[in-house]
Amino acid sequence: MLAGVLLLIFLPPLVAKDLCKDSQDGFKVRLSIKTALGEEAYDWNESEMFLFRSTLAYAMRKETKNDTYDITNILVCNDTPRVSFMFVVTSPGQPDQLIPKEQVEKAVRENKHRINNAFLLSDMTLEFLGIPPTLSAPIIYDTEPWLIVFGVVIGAVAVGIVALLMSTVSKKRRAKEKAAGLSEEDEGIVKENGTALSSFGGKEGAYNQAFSNDDRFTKL
Amino acid sequence: MSKEARPSWDSPMQFVLACVSYAVGLGNVWRFPYLCQMHGGGGFLIPYLLMLILEGIPLFCMELAIGQKMRLGSIGAWMAISPYLGGLGIASVVTSMYLCLYYNVINAWSFWYLFHSFQSVLPWAECPVDVNRTGYLEECEVASSTQYFFYRETLNISSSIDENGGLHMGQALCLLLAWIIVYLFIVRGVKSTGVVVYFTATFPYVVLFIYLIRGVTLHGAWNGVKYMFTPKLEQLANPQTWINAATQIFFSLGLGFGSLIAFSSYNHHNNDFEKQAVVVSLINSGTSVFASVVTFSIYGFKATFNYESCLERMRMLCLNSFDLSEESISVENVTAWISHLNITHPESFAAIASKIEHCSLEAELDTAVEGTGLAFIVYSEAIKNMPLSQLWSVLYFIMLLLLGMGSMLGNVTAIITPLADIKLLSHYLSSESINGLVCLLCLLLGLGFTSRSGNYWFTIFNEYAATLSLLFIVFIEVISVCYVYGLRRFERDIEDMLGHRPNWYWKVMWAVVSPLLLFSLFIFYIINYIQGGTPTYQAWDKDLGRSVVKEYPVYGQVFIALLLLSALSCVPLAALHSLCRRTQRGTQIRQHRHA
Numbered sequence: 001m002l003a004g005v006l007l008l009i010f011l012p013p014l015v016a017k018d019l020c021k022d023s024q025d026g027f028k029v030r031l032s033i034k035t036a037l038g039e040e041a042y043d044w045n046e047s048e049m050f051l052f053r054s055t056l057a058y059a060m061r062k063e064t065k066n067d068t069y070d071i072t073n074i075l076v077c078n079d080t081p082r083v084s085f086m087f088v089v090t091s092p093g094q095p096d097q098l099i100p101k102e103q104v105e106k107a108v109r110e111n112k113h114r115i116n117n118a119f120l121l122s123d124m125t126l127e128f129l130g131i132p133p134t135l136s137a138p139i140i141y142d143t144e145p146w147l148i149v150f151g152v153v154i155g156a157v158a159v160g161i162v163a164l165l166m167s168t169v170s171k172k173r174r175a176k177e178k179a180a181g182l183s184e185e186d187e188g189i190v191k192e193n194g195t196a197l198s199s200f201g202g203k204e205g206a207y208n209q210a211f212s213n214d215d216r217f218t219k220l
Numbered sequence: 221m222s223k224e225a226r227p228s229w230d231s232p233m234q235f236v237l238a239c240v241s242y243a244v245g246l247g248n249v250w251r252f253p254y255l256c257q258m259h260g261g262g263g264f265l266i267p268y269l270l271m272l273i274l275e276g277i278p279l280f281c282m283e284l285a286i287g288q289k290m291r292l293g294s295i296g297a298w299m300a301i302s303p304y305l306g307g308l309g310i311a312s313v314v315t316s317m318y319l320c321l322y323y324n325v326i327n328a329w330s331f332w333y334l335f336h337s338f339q340s341v342l343p344w345a346e347c348p349v350d351v352n353r354t355g356y357l358e359e360c361e362v363a364s365s366t367q368y369f370f371y372r373e374t375l376n377i378s379s380s381i382d383e384n385g386g387l388h389m390g391q392a393l394c395l396l397l398a399w400i401i402v403y404l405f406i407v408r409g410v411k412s413t414g415v416v417v418y419f420t421a422t423f424p425y426v427v428l429f430i431y432l433i434r435g436v437t438l439h440g441a442w443n444g445v446k447y448m449f450t451p452k453l454e455q456l457a458n459p460q461t462w463i464n465a466a467t468q469i470f471f472s473l474g475l476g477f478g479s480l481i482a483f484s485s486y487n488h489h490n491n492d493f494e495k496q497a498v499v500v501s502l503i504n505s506g507t508s509v510f511a512s513v514v515t516f517s518i519y520g521f522k523a524t525f526n527y528e529s530c531l532e533r534m535r536m537l538c539l540n541s542f543d544l545s546e547e548s549i550s551v552e553n554v555t556a557w558i559s560h561l562n563i564t565h566p567e568s569f570a571a572i573a574s575k576i577e578h579c580s581l582e583a584e585l586d587t588a589v590e591g592t593g594l595a596f597i598v599y600s601e602a603i604k605n606m607p608l609s610q611l612w613s614v615l616y617f618i619m620l621l622l623l624g625m626g627s628m629l630g631n632v633t634a635i636i637t638p639l640a641d642i643k644l645l646s647h648y649l650s651s652e653s654i655n656g657l658v659c660l661l662c663l664l665l666g667l668g669f670t671s672r673s674g675n676y677w678f679t680i681f682n683e684y685a686a687t688l689s690l691l692f693i694v695f696i697e698v699i700s701v702c703y704v705y706g707l708r709r710f711e712r713d714i715e716d717m718l719g720h721r722p723n724w725y726w727k728v729m730w731a732v733v734s735p736l737l738l739f740s741l742f743i744f745y746i747i748n749y750i751q752g753g754t755p756t757y758q759a760w761d762k763d764l765g766r767s768v769v770k771e772y773p774v775y776g777q778v779f780i781a782l783l784l785l786s787a788l789s790c791v792p793l794a795a796l797h798s799l800c801r802r803t804q805r806g807t808q809i810r811q812h813r814h815a
Contacts, residue, residue: 032536034546081545135349135356146335146390153335154397161404168408168652 020077023088025098027108028129030084036125044083048119049076053087055118056108060089060099063107068092105131226291227410228486234414236496238483239284241421242630243504245623246326246595247472253448253512253519254590255464260455261448265509267456267465272505275737276469278729279694281497282701283475287484288493289713293638294478297485301705303802307794308700309638311693312478314787316634318685319477320662322678323631324402325669327624328394329596332374334617335394337610344369345604362765366601371760374596378672380759380770385672392670399663402628406636406659407652410486413629420626425507427619428514434612435517440528444520445513447585466741472504476690476697479630482637490717494726515594522602523584530579534558541572555579591682595620632658679757680772684780688745689787695738696791702731755780 020026029052033041042048053074060069069092078086089099108115108131116126123133229235256264290297295309336343347360347368355361360368371377376388405416435441455461474480484493528551535554538561539546549557558576562569589598603612636655640646645654669678701710707727715721749755755777758767772780 030540032546035536080543081548082539082543083546084540084543132354135353137353138348145339146332149335149338150331150393150397154400157397157400157404161400161407164404164407164412165652 019090019096019098020075020086020088023098025101025104026086026088027101027104027131028078028084028086030082030127030129031119031121032125032127033083033119033121036121051118052076055111055115056087056089059107059111059115060104063103063110066092109134226486228488229410229414232487232491232496234417235483235487235491236500237417237421238413238629239480239496239500240503241417241626242479242483243473243500244421244424244507245472245474245627246620247468248504248508249511249515249620249623250592250594251590252468252472252508253515254588254594255468256448256512257516257588259458259461259464260452261450263451263453263455264461264465267462268469268505268508271462271466271469271737272501274729275466275734276473276505277498277501278726278734279470279475279698280473280480280501281494281726282698282730283480284484284493284497285710285714285717286697286701287481288487288489288491288717290481291485293485293641294481294634295638296641297481298700301700304795304798305696305700305704305791306798307791308693308696309478310794311689311787311790312476312481313635313638314790315686315689315693316477316479316631317662318681318783318787320628320631320635321666322669322681322685323624324398324628324662324666325391325395325674325678326592327398327621327628328391328670329374329592330617330620330624331394331397332390333596333600334614334621337613337617339610342600342604342609342613343373344600345609359762359765362763364601364765366597366604367765369600370596372762375675376672377675377760379761381673381676381757381776382773383673387667388670388672388674391674392667395666395670396663398625398628399659399666401625402632403656403659405625405629406632406655409636409640409651409655413633416629417626420622420629424619424622424626427615427622428507428510430615431514431612431619432510432517434606435514435521438517438521438606440524441517441520443524443581444516444518444585447520448512448516463741463744466737469505470694470738470741471687471690472508473501474627474630476694477631477634477686478638479634482633483630485637490719492718494714494718494722518599518602519585522598522605523581523587525602525605526584527579527581530577534577534579537572537575541568632662676757676759680776680780681783685783685787688742688749688784691738691742691745692788692791695735695742698730698735698738702735707731 031044033044050071053071053076056074057069057071060073061067069089073090073092073095074087075090076085076087078084089104091097091099108128112123112128112131112133116122119126123135229238256262259267286297286301290300292300293309294312295306298305298307298309344366347356347365349355350357357368359372363371374391376385378385404412406413436445484491487493531551531554535549535551538544538549538554538557542561542565599616600613603609603616606612632655635658636651639654639658640651649657668674701707707730710730711721711727754771756769756771759770760766761768
């Protein structure tokens with residue numbers, strides 16, 4: 001009688017351990033808490049394990065839309081000092097039936113973000129070996145940001161060039177007008193020694209070829 | 221008839237800054253630190269400074285003197301020295317043309333990187349994810365994210381020079397922008413260039429200084445600086461060290477392109493170019509050393525970062541394979557633990573033996589890189605690991621742009637000055653139109669470098685277009701000035717300009733030392749080409765994620781030969797042409813006399 005009672009008490013965890021250890025449907029989990037959190041790392045203890053099992057149960061509930069999943073359906077074994085262990089998920093209706101690997105994988109992938117956040121970890125530091133992380137989607141821009149900066153710069157440069165060219169053109173026009181204007185003014189101004197002083201207004205003097213230094217070319 | 225006065229610099233300061241802006245270019249940042257590392261660190265400064273005194277300063281001064289005396293661009297100036305030497309000027313213009321074509325492509329890349337720095341995450345910091353979002357793109361995994369960004373997203377490089385693709389539109393747009401900016405800087409000739417150089421000559425130093433402070437305060441920077449400056453004096457016995465020092469000084473000062481002649485042709489007759497030559501050459505070399513301190517502190521940071529990542533990876537590998545607690549192995553005792561685990565658990569250790577890497581700081585520091593690889597891959601890798609990386613990235617690429625644009629000013633001026641001297645052209649077209657046409661032509665030809673195989677053609681130009689030809693050109697220049705024009709006549713011209721004759725240092729260098737040095741460099745290059753066999757290039761293999769060596773196809777080798785010959789042959793061909801014209805005219809005059 002006593003033996004039977006003892007057997008009844010110790011059988012479920014023994015069976016559970018066997019289910020977990022020998023199973024093909026389990027996953028190895030690895031947490032790198034010290035690496036992720038450094039000074040603020042928490043210790044891995046029974047309560048944290050409880051949290052883990054409950055988040056997995058939550059993930060199974062969400063994925064299968066079956067509210068009967070409970071923490072007792074998540075079996076854990078092979079605990080190491082690394083903070084890595086194996087887990088399997090049993091079906092809520094039949095405790096000795098394991099949920100197949102693919103379903104568990106799907107549940108974990110869909111809810112990885114929530115599981116990570118529960119432990120303040122990331123995809124790098126909370127690893128489910130065999131389940132690749134879903135990387136965040138690349139940001140799609142309406143207009144690439146580099147085109148915007150390019151547009152600003154090329155617009156500014158184009159304005160600069162146009163302004164420079166316009167000022168050159170207007171300078172030339174003004175010089176032409178002045179030359180035309182001077183030849184009209186000559187008639188009405190008092191001339192001294194036959195030369196109008198105003199004709200020297202804009203120029204720096206006339207270039208006298210007699211004093212130029214043109215013979216700087218080598219003669220052979 | 222009134223002669224329009226030649227435009228001139230507003231002040232001698234503008235001229236000096238223009239020369240500094242031209243000489244201080246990308247080579248100071250990406251070639252000198254490499255040479256320093258390859259040839260014994262601090263010890264390399266000895267041959268470098270010696271070559272500066274023996275060939276750099278004298279040749280620089282000589283080109284300035286010629287330009288200031290003749291007051292013409294390179295073609296006119298050499299025609300004035302001797303009617304048979306017009307070809308020397310033409311060779312300079314041709315070489316400048318080649319340089320302009322490919323140099324602005326580097327500026328286009330700098331623009332591309334600069335514009336891409338305005339994002340919350342730098343695009344070269346992370347690999348893009350693949351279609352399933354389960355991992356990263358394979359090419360990016362095998363190479364690194366910075367290499368992937370450069371080879372795939374910036375260049376979209378094909379796997380060999382034979383495979384042409386279409387143009388890369390982003391690159392083409394950036395090249396267009398680069399040429400428009402160059403046009404804006406040179407549109408009014410010296411007047412516009414003179415204003416721009418105040419900025420392009422000084423701002424790079426501001427950025428270098430900021431980077432110096434940032435660089436030496438980075439973790440691990442001191443490793444790099446110490447590694448660089450520890451002199452390995454045994455390298456001085458290697459002749460390659462001396463050859464590299466001579467070529468570096470020569471190319472770094474930008475001799476032979478005609479830019480210096482063009483710049484100094486706008487000087488006043490009595491400008492003291494002798495002092496300015498010394499000042500600019502010293503500034504150029506000083507900047508090289510300064511830039512290499514910055515580069516090596518960045519190297520040190522990158523090497524330390526990679527070394528510590530390697531140690532961290534090994535630590536994780538040991539922890540995960542042996543399921544030990546995280547506190548048992550720290551980054552410091554990883555190597556001790558690895559040997560311990562090898563002894564205590566030999567079978568399990570053998571299983572992971574293939575993944576064990578040997579982490580070595582020395583090996584990381586030894587990876588010397590030069591050229592575009594250094595500027596765009598190594599530096600951007602270091603920048604992505606710095607805090608506030610977008611700011612540092614923007615600053616860095618602005619500096620690269622200013623250095624590149626400053627050099628482009630000199631390169632384009634070397635082409636437009638001789639063109640403006642041609643009376644026929646300036647009669648029909650205004651100077652703005654000539655400048656615009658030159659920029660347009662260079663842009664259209666340069667678009668070829670933005671195609672998928674463009675980087676391979678770029679490498680051809682980079683290695684062959686302006687190396688051997690320049691040595692030849694400057695050698696003929698020195699010989700002509702000293703022996704054809706006459707050293708005494710040159711001395712008298714300098715006395716006329718400066719008020720005193722050049723002292724014995726200049727005369728000895730010009731007449732004996734520099735020509736000898738140049739001739740030996742020229743011979744060395746030719747021997748190197750012949751001994752090197754078929755020229756090869758580095759092609760990017762996207763499956764391996766690294767570059768592989770390939771030989772140039774026949775048409776590539778023919779193109780290289782054409783590049784070299786087109787510049788070299790200008791000198792003898794023009795001399796022949798001149799000789800024919802003179803004999804023709806001589807016979808015509810004799811005929812007139814007889815008639």
